[in-house]
Amino acid sequence: MPPTISATDRPLEKLSADAVVVGVGKGPDGPLPTPxxxxVDRLLGGRLxxxxxxxxxRGAEDEVTRVASLGQGPFPVIAVVGLGAPRTGGxxxxxAVRRAAGAASRALSGRASVVTLLAAVGGTPDEQRLHAVGEGSLLGAYEFTAYKSDTDGRPTPPREFTVVVxxxxxxKAPLQRARAVADAITLVRDLVNTPPNDLYPAELAARGAAAGKAAGxxxxxxxxxxxxxxxxxxxxAVGxxxxxxxxxxxLTYSGKKARTKVALVGKGITFDSGGLSIKPAANMHHMTSDMAGAAAVIATVCLVAELGLPVEVTATVPIAENLPSGTAYRPADVVTFRNGKKAEITNTDAEGRVILADALARAAEDSPDAILETSTLTGAQLVALGSRTAGVMGSDDMRDAVVAASARSGEAMWAMPMPAELRRGLDSPIADFVNANADRMGGMLVGxxxxxxFVPAxxxxxxxxxxxxxxxxxxxxxxxxxGGTGVPVRTLLATIEDLIAG
Structure with missing residues (x-):
């Protein structure tokens, strides 16, 4: 069962819990107190x-220090979590609050399995902060145990959170939203973490369909x-x-009074060996995550339905397993897509864009107001931006809107260009284009x-x-x-809400 979260306005000294969580900032001379x-310091006689x-x-990010209350409060443990240095202006x-709440939630695994109190982490609990506390706590308590044969005696994350406000x-409202977002991200994480022998194309489609039906x-x-x-x-071809x-x-959601139509597209490669252009063996097991984009758009459209937003959203999810065999597609093959365009295959490991081409063409047929696509598309993204920052490309207005939404949602993203000269790397002598540039320069941008x-002008x-x-x-x-993180569900949701607001 997922952990619960609720709020109380009862005084801290009249509550009981396994642990209380508080935040401190990082100052030049040591930790900085927050409300x-x-x-808690008052309950301890000024000794915290x-x-x-x-x-x-020190109050640094991700730092969690556990202090025994020694009977001075209605909780045996105080978990003090660092927020890092305060922003300019205070x-x-x-x-920062979201990360701190998550770090505390993880640190209390096995030590506070019943109740954890989050007392004004990071300052006055306004709506934004409450939502961040709720998301961080619930997401930090995530665990994937489907394939653990013996869970008895294993440390378990906190199962009940109460926020003191x-x-x-x-x-109530911000914590309910945090619950809905956390449930969507949990769905993504579970799908990404499920091994490919159990999450093959038909099974991912079935699980996505089941989630969609449950969301109406x-x-x-x-x-x-x-x-x-x-x-x-x-x-x-790829499959x-x-x-x-x-x-x-x-999956299609049609909200009441919808005036905006959004298309979501996500790459669903349930396992990527590279096909005949086979990958090196090292780290190939991480390719179980190559359907993370598909999982994210499935969860996002279900989340939009859960929140009842006034918008029409359709998720188009192409799903395949990229393996080498006698029936695999080959370098030098020419593939014809749904919109009639043709690509010469130069690298079967550039398969994500090959399935996304069909999905984008299909999504465009619905005449959406905007198309948002997400995929684990290129190793070049890691080379350019590292493991925590996504690259965003596309039409300038939509690209910048996504990056702005990501800044609010807490998912790191960076706007990337699409220089016109890089398009020449896709030129083909026999088809409309090749699927991968030969020199691999600017690979993320060429992708x-x-x-x-496949996006209409x-x-x-x-x-x-x-x-x-x-x-x-x-x-x-x-x-x-x-393992699976759930990126970029929160950014997709925030972008859709911005589109609704015009």
Whole structure:
């Protein structure tokens, strides 16, 4: 069961819990108190900051210091989490609060399995901060145990969070939203973390369809025969090397009083060996995450429905497994896509754009006001921006809108150009274009140029390359676990809400 979260305006000294969480900032001479820390400090007779200094706490991001209350409060443990340096002018960004809440949630795993109190982490609990506290706490408590044969005795994350606020009524709406967002991200993480022998194309389509039906969405699933009849040459080409055939999933939400139509597209490669252009063995197991874009758009359209937003959203999800075999597509093949354009295949490991081409062409047929596509498209994204920052390309207006939304949602993204001269790298002597540039220069940007061939002129669109941020191969940090992260659900939601607002 997922953890619960609620709010209370009862005084801290009249509550009981396994632990209380407070935040402190990072100052030049040590930790900086916040209102929550000051409230706990009073219960301890003014000794909290002294104890922190003695323990070497600095208030840095992701730093969690546990202090025993020694019976001075209705909780045995105080978890003091660092917020980092305050912003110019004072206070802490919502993302700092979100990360701090997540770090505390992870640190209390096995130590506070019943109740954790979050007392004014980072300052006065306004709506933004409450939402950040809720998201961080719930996301930090995530764990994936589906394949653990023995969970008895394992440390478990906190299962109940109570946020201490001046007015519990004011906290209800932001915490409900945090719950909905966390549930959507949990769906993405679970799908990404499920191994490819259990999450093959038909199964991902089935799980996405089940989530859609539970959210009240219109659901359509195309199998191999329907894909062939519909002219989805790209999806069929990539999926042809696997005994487990490809699919295309469509989920549609039509909100009341909708005046805006948004198309979501996400790459669903359930495992990517590279095909005949096979990848090196090292780290190939991380390619279980190559359907993270698909999982994100499935979860986002379900989240939009859960929130009841006044918008029409259709997620178009191409799904395939890219394997080498006697039936695999080859370098030198020419693939014909749904919109009639043709690509010469020069690299079967540039398969994501091949299935996305069909999906973008199909999404465009609905005449959307905007197209948002996300995919683990290129290793070049990691080279250019690292493992935590997504690259965003597309039409200038939509690209910049996505980056602005990401800044508010806490998902790091950077606007990238599409220089016209890089398009020449896709020129083909026998087809409309090749699927991969030979010199690999500007690979992330060239990938966006390929996708642009399937977006009608004048339609605002954005491509979000999440090759790194969608899957954390290193140690957990903040509210981000090892494995699937759930990026970019929060940015997609924020962008859709901006489009609704005009």
């Amino acid at each position: 929550g820390a000051e409230a 900051l002294t104890a922190l200094a003695n323990l070497g706490a 206070g802490y960004a919502p993302e 001046p007015d519990a009524g004011d906290a 969405l219109k659901v359509e699933v195309l199998d191999e025969a329907a894909l062939a009849a519909g002219g989805y040459g790209g999806v069929l 042809g090397g696997s005994a487990r055939g490809p699919r295309l999933l469509r 966006a140029h390929f996708l642009a061939e 004048g339609v605002p669109w954005a491509h979000i390359d999440i090759a790194g941020p969608s899957y954390n191969t290193g140690a957990p940090w903040g509210y981000t676990p090892k």
